[in-house]
Amino acid sequence: MFDFVSPAPAKETIRSVNWLRLGVGLTLLGLVIVAWSPFVINHATTLAVVNAEILRITSPIQGVAAADLPAPGARLAGGAEISLVETTIPEERELDRQETELAMTSVRIKQLEEALATIERHEADVRDRWAALVATGQEILSRQRDEADAKLRAALARHRQAEAELLLAEDMRRRGLYSDTRVEAARSAVAAASAEADAAQARIATLEAKMRALARGVHFTDGYNDVPYNVQQLDRLLLIREDLKERLSAERARETGLLRSLARERRAAELRANFTRRIDRPLMVWARHVAPGALVGPGTMLLDLVDCERLFVDALLPDRAYPDLFGARAEIRLAGGIVLSGDIVEVRGAGARERGIPTAARPEGDAIDRLTLRITLSAEQANLLRGQGDDLCGIGRHAEVIIPGRLPRFFSDLRDALRRLSPIEGIAPASQGSASAQVPS
Numbered sequence: 034m035f036d037f038v039s040p041a042p043a044k045e046t047i048r049s050v051n052w053l054r055l056g057v058g059l060t061l062l063g064l065v066i067v068a069w070s071p072f073v074i075n076h077a078t079t080l081a082v083v084n085a086e087i088l089r090i091t092s093p094i095q096g097v098a099a100a101d102l103p104a105p106g107a108r109l110a111g112g113a114e115i116s117l118v119e120t121t122i123p124e125e126r127e128l129d130r131q132e133t134e135l136a137m138t139s140v141r142i143k144q145l146e147e148a149l150a151t152i153e154r155h156e157a158d159v160r161d162r163w164a165a166l167v168a169t170g171q172e173i174l175s176r177q178r179d180e181a182d183a184k185l186r187a188a189l190a191r192h193r194q195a196e197a198e199l200l201l202a203e204d205m206r207r208r209g210l211y212s213d214t215r216v217e218a219a220r221s222a223v224a225a226a227s228a229e230a231d232a233a234q235a236r237i238a239t240l241e242a243k244m245r246a247l248a249r250g251v252h253f254t255d256g257y258n259d260v261p262y263n264v265q266q267l268d269r270l271l272l273i274r275e276d277l278k279e280r281l282s283a284e285r286a287r288e289t290g291l292l293r294s295l296a297r298e299r300r301a302a303e304l305r306a307n308f309t310r311r312i313d314r315p316l317m318v319w320a321r322h323v324a325p326g327a328l329v330g331p332g333t334m335l336l337d338l339v340d341c342e343r344l345f346v347d348a349l350l351p352d353r354a355y356p357d358l359f360g361a362r363a364e365i366r367l368a369g370g371i372v373l374s375g376d377i378v379e380v381r382g383a384g385a386r387e388r389g390i391p392t393a394a395r396p397e398g399d400a401i402d403r404l405t406l407r408i409t410l411s412a413e414q415a416n417l418l419r420g421q422g423d424d425l426c427g428i429g430r431h432a433e434v435i436i437p438g439r440l441p442r443f444f445s446d447l448r449d450a451l452r453r454l455s456p457i458e459g460i461a462p463a464s465q466g467s468a469s470a471q472v473p474s
Contacts, residue, residue, distance in 0.1 A: 185233035192226035
């Protein structure tokens, strides 16, 4: 009635199915091991983001935000001048004061220059009069010397005549024709002629001395002044001219200082009237803190800017990865098949204070007992992110960071973990401290 099937083929089928299951399981296990081996051997984390430092612009004046204040995502070309804040009532009192002072200084400089020119013209006239006076004095002294020479010649002639008359008188007295009184009169005439000649010679010597003194600028006109009035006027004009030059130099120096101060004040007035900012390199607007036309005051945040060519990656790693980070190069993987690489430029512990420069993003994760890594990206890699159609240059994108580790360290970490999980006391060898404590005395 019943057909009995031999059990041997069924056992073979079951055995084949079991082997197939075992093979599939081992294959899946191998795939899992292969897939997770980089994360087991290396230091890997998914708590990483593409980041950039923020250049924050604040208002230095009180006014209203510009109507064309750039919106988030706007690209600012290098060398562009953007208007940020416009003042409602320009403050120009200091500018007006300095302009008035500069105008008054310019007027004083012009007056001093005119006075100096007048003094120089008057000094030239005085010098001309002095030259004429010297020439006239020399001519007068020369004529007086000619007159003295003539008097000397006349005195010498009278002296010769008196000597001839004296000889005649003495001869006539010997003959008995003249008396002694007549001879004495002739002698007196000789003495008078000699004295007159000596006086003429002295007069000539005096005139020559005056001519020599006049050539040196010394005049003998009275007992009080050795120089003429014109020379005294030149001395006074010299003092006045030096004083005018000193005042003119001071006013010109003041004018130069006022010009520099006025240029700075005009620039400051322009900044107070309309706050603009020159962009030196291409930047992108990351955030706008005020709306166009809104009232702002000094210190109000206006824009946050980022440089899309200076990107980096911030990542969080466990603290035990610290020894393997020095000199390592990180591999960065992003969604979409983008693989980047960069150098670790900063390692900051969990207890370190935050950096003073704000950033556009931060890794989402608990930073307790974790290291914060900063990995730089080259400009070519930053342009690669921007070339993926991302308007925000990839800032804020989550990334996967892998840093090559050391396999022996993995096994030591696994051994330490097993020791910590083991419920048997004494399975781990004593620490260095306890071993030193157990050294027999």
